[in-house]
Amino acid sequence: MQDETLKTNKLYSFFSRILPASKKDLKVLSDEISDNKQALEEQIERLDEDLEENYRLRLEDKAAYEEIGEKYNILYDKFTTLKESSDEIYGTLSSYKEENNSTLSDLKSKVESNILKLEELRADLDSIAGKQKIIFDNIGMIRIQIPFDRVIYQNFKPEKERFIDRFVKDMQEFDDLPQRYMNLIRDLDQNSIEVVERIINRVRRISNLNTGDVDIYTYEEQNELRQMFDHFDKNIIELRSDLYCYKNFFMPINYFNPSVLYYYHGMNELQTLNNIRGKNIIDAGAFIGDSALILSKYTKEKVYSFEAMPDNYELFKKTIEYNKLENVVIENMALGDYTGKLTFYQSDVMDECSYIQVDSNEKELVVDCTTIDEYVEKNSLKVGLIKTDVEGAEKDLLKGAMKTIIEQRPTLLISIYHSAEDFFDIKPMLESLNLNYQFRIYRPAMMNVLTDTILIAECRDNFE
Numbered sequence: 001m002q003d004e005t006l007k008t009n010k011l012y013s014f015f016s017r018i019l020p021a022s023k024k025d026l027k028v029l030s031d032e033i034s035d036n037k038q039a040l041e042e043q044i045e046r047l048d049e050d051l052e053e054n055y056r057l058r059l060e061d062k063a064a065y066e067e068i069g070e071k072y073n074i075l076y077d078k079f080t081t082l083k084e085s086s087d088e089i090y091g092t093l094s095s096y097k098e099e100n101n102s103t104l105s106d107l108k109s110k111v112e113s114n115i116l117k118l119e120e121l122r123a124d125l126d127s128i129a130g131k132q133k134i135i136f137d138n139i140g141m142i143r144i145q146i147p148f149d150r151v152i153y154q155n156f157k158p159e160k161e162r163f164i165d166r167f168v169k170d171m172q173e174f175d176d177l178p179q180r181y182m183n184l185i186r187d188l189d190q191n192s193i194e195v196v197e198r199i200i201n202r203v204r205r206i207s208n209l210n211t212g213d214v215d216i217y218t219y220e221e222q223n224e225l226r227q228m229f230d231h232f233d234k235n236i237i238e239l240r241s242d243l244y245c246y247k248n249f250f251m252p253i254n255y256f257n258p259s260v261l262y263y264y265h266g267m268n269e270l271q272t273l274n275n276i277r278g279k280n281i282i283d284a285g286a287f288i289g290d291s292a293l294i295l296s297k298y299t300k301e302k303v304y305s306f307e308a309m310p311d312n313y314e315l316f317k318k319t320i321e322y323n324k325l326e327n328v329v330i331e332n333m334a335l336g337d338y339t340g341k342l343t344f345y346q347s348d349v350m351d352e353c354s355y356i357q358v359d360s361n362e363k364e365l366v367v368d369c370t371t372i373d374e375y376v377e378k379n380s381l382k383v384g385l386i387k388t389d390v391e392g393a394e395k396d397l398l399k400g401a402m403k404t405i406i407e408q409r410p411t412l413l414i415s416i417y418h419s420a421e422d423f424f425d426i427k428p429m430l431e432s433l434n435l436n437y438q439f440r441i442y443r444p445a446m447m448n449v450l451t452d453t454i455l456i457a458e459c460r461d462n463f464e
Contacts, residue, residue, distance in 0.1 A: 075121060078121060082114055082117055082121070085114055089110055089114070156206060156447075156448055156449065159448045159449070159450060159451055160206055160207065163417060163418065163450050163451065164203045164206055164207050164449070164450055165207055166419070166420075167203055167207075167419065167420045167423070167450065168203055168204055168207040168420075170419060170420040170421065171200075171420040171424075174420070174424075180424040180425065180428075181424065183424070183427075183428040183431075184196060184423075184424050184427055184428065186431075187431075187439070188439060188440065188441065189440060191440075192439075192440045192441040192442075193441075195441045195442070195443050195453075196441055199423075199443065199449065199450060199453060202216050202449040202450075203449055203450055206449060216449060217445075221445045224445040225445055225446075225447065228258055228262055228445070231262065232246070232256060232258065232262070235247055236254070236256060238254065242318070243322065244256075246261060249261065249290075249293050249323065250319070250322035250323050251288065251289075251290065251319060251322070252288065252315045252318040252319060252322065253288065253315060255288065255290070256290070257290055257452075258444070258446060259444055259446060259452040260290045260291050260294055261290060261293070261294065262444075263444040264294050265291055265294050265295070265387065265413060265454075266413060266442045266444075266454050266456060267294065267295070267298055267413075269440070269442055269456060270411060270456070270458060271458055271463050271464055272384075272411045272458045272459070272462040272463060272464065273298060273464070274464050275384055275411070275462040275464075276298055276299060276384035276385045276410075276411060277298065277299055277300055277384070278299075278300060278301065278382075278384070279299065279301055279382045279383055279384030279385070279410070280299065280301045280302050280303070280304060280381045280382060280383050280384065281295050281298070281299050281301075281302070281303045281304070281383070281384060281385045281386075281387070282304050282306075282372060282376075282383055282385070282386040282387065282410075283295055283303050283304065283305040283306065283387050284306050284335045284372075284386065284387065284388040284389070284390050284397055285306070285307070285388060285389035285390040285391065285415075286305035286306060286307040286312075286316060286330065287307060287312055287316070287389075288307075288312050288315040288316050288319055289305065289315070289316040289319030289320060289323075289325075289328070289330075290319070291305075291387065291389075292305045292316075292319070292320075292325065292328045292330075293319065293323060293325070295385070295387065296325055296327050296328055298385075299327070299384065299385075301327070301382075301384075302327045302328070302329055303327060303328045303329070304329050304331065304375070304379075304381070305328060305329065305330045305331065306330075306331045306333060306334065306335050307330065307331075307332065308332070308333060308334035308342070308344065308365075308367045308369075309346060309365070310332065310365070313330065313332040316330050317330065331375075332367070332368075333367060333368040333369060333370055334367050334368070334369040334370075334390070334393070335369070335370065335371065335372055335375075335388075335390065335393075335397045335400065335401075336369045336370075336371065336393060336396040336397060336400055337371060337396040337397070337399040337400040338369065338371065338400070339369065339370045339371060339374055340368075340369055341366050341367070341368065341369060342366070342367055342368070342369035343364060343365070343366050344364075344365055344367070344391075345362040345363065345364055345365070346362060346363045346365055370400075371400030371401065372386065372397065372400055372401035372404050373400055373401055373402065373403040373404050374400075376403075376404050377403075382408065383404055383408050383410045384410050384411065385410055385411045385412075385413065386401065386404075386405075386410050386411075386412050386413070386414075387412075387413040388412075388413070388414050388415055389415040390415070391418060392418030392419050392422060394414055394415060394416070394418070394422055394426060395421075395422065395425075395426065395429070398414070398426070398429070398430070402433075405430075405433070405435070406433065406435065409435055409436075409437075409459040409461065409462065410459075411456075411457065411458045411459070411462070412430070412437075412455070412456070412457035412458075413454050413455075413456060414426055414454065414455040414457065415452075415453070415454060415455075416441075416453055416454070416455045417450045417451050417452065417453040423453070426455055427439050427441075427455055427457075430455075430457055435459060436459055436460045436461055437457045437458065437459050437460070438457070438458050438459075438460055439455065439456065439457050440455075440456040441453065441454075441455060441456075442454045442455075442456050
């Protein structure tokens with residue numbers, strides 16, 4: 001820049017001596033050239049910096065950036081050519097010291113023409129910068145989409161450690177795995193079979209992964225997940241530290257399980273809703289009341305919710321209070337295959353407990369336990385639906401509900417994701433009762449691969 005300014009000053013001094021009458025015009029011309037060159041170089045420098053920054057961003061639409069890069073290179077080459085032409089003109093002016101005013105006028109016209117071309121070029125570059133800004137404004141959205149294209153290891157590590165590794169290990173140790181698999185998929189609809197295949201394939205892939213990422217989601221699942229996360233982001237409001245609102249539901253903590261509140265626990269998949277509406281619902285493993293919020297809308301009678309963990313039970317009472325649930329009865333006890341006391345182990349994670357101690361730091365809890373059959377008989381209940389999510393104690397719960405299932409044939413929503421044994425064996429166990437049940441495997445699109453898998457069992461006698 002200093003060299004160019006020096007050349008311009010020398011040129012101005014020279015023509016000031018030989019062309020006094022044109023001194024003012026020459027100075028204006030020189031100033032315009034210097035100012036325009038400096039402004040243009042600063043503009044190009046800023047554009048270079050912006051382009052370099054934008055090129056570092058990881059975009060799904062690489063083609064757009066490549067097209068912009070090609071246009072930029074073409075325009076930049078044009079600019080370089082024009083700049084070299086301007087430099088040549090400066091050299092020509094210096095070498096033509098003895099030329100007359102006519103020669104100077106021609107050179108001035110060329111310079112002005114180049115300046116006009118440079119202005120046009122700057123307009124083109126500004127246009128490209130505008131297009132890049134549009135792309136940059138969309139980068140936030142693109143960054144949200146990227147995690148759904150590939151699942152990062154840290155996202156599913158808790159599920160891997162809690163369920164998947166043990167699930168795969170147990171599955172591999174089944175001597176009769178082929179027969180168990182065939183018993184599971186026998187008479188299932190095609191969609192349920194695909195759900196089973198997808199779960200098995202994904203848990204095996206994740207079990208073998210210790211770091212990095214892995215492709216698991218279909219294009220349709222990615223779109224559904226984006227819609228779901230966007231929906232929750234827009235609809236969850238913190239009213240105070242112990243009160244959160246989602247749509248017309250209120251919760252005492254910021255915990256909104258999509259499988260319950262977005263997918264309605266699979267209730268919209270049922271063909272027996274009319275039969276359920278006039279009967280009671282058993283909600284086993286009720287957590288803090290989120291499932292009761294949904295289930296209470298599907299019956300004119302009552303929802304009997306069972307939650308064994310004391311902390312969850314206290315939060316459940318707040319959920320009932322906040323939502324003014326008049327048809328929900330909450331019981332602080334477990335459901336199993338006997339009446340008495342039950343010992344289980346609670347981890348530091350509020351919704352995690354087990355009937356087997358996995359970690360020495362887990363807290364031992366002793367709670368009351370009863371059976372569904374005894375509770376139903378004691379309270380003279382007509383049961384239309386039994387929903388269970390009892391941390392792997394589903395088999396024991398079902399053993400304690402056999403009389404109710406055989407005599408009343410309620411619809412069943414049974415969690416089968418806690419163990420490989422539950423996953424493969426609960427459906428054949430119920431099937432062996434020959435109660436004319438239709439079975440389906442249901443799992444909504446979630447940011448996990450095994451959790452929230454449900455066995456839907458509906459008695460065909462109750463179909464609408």
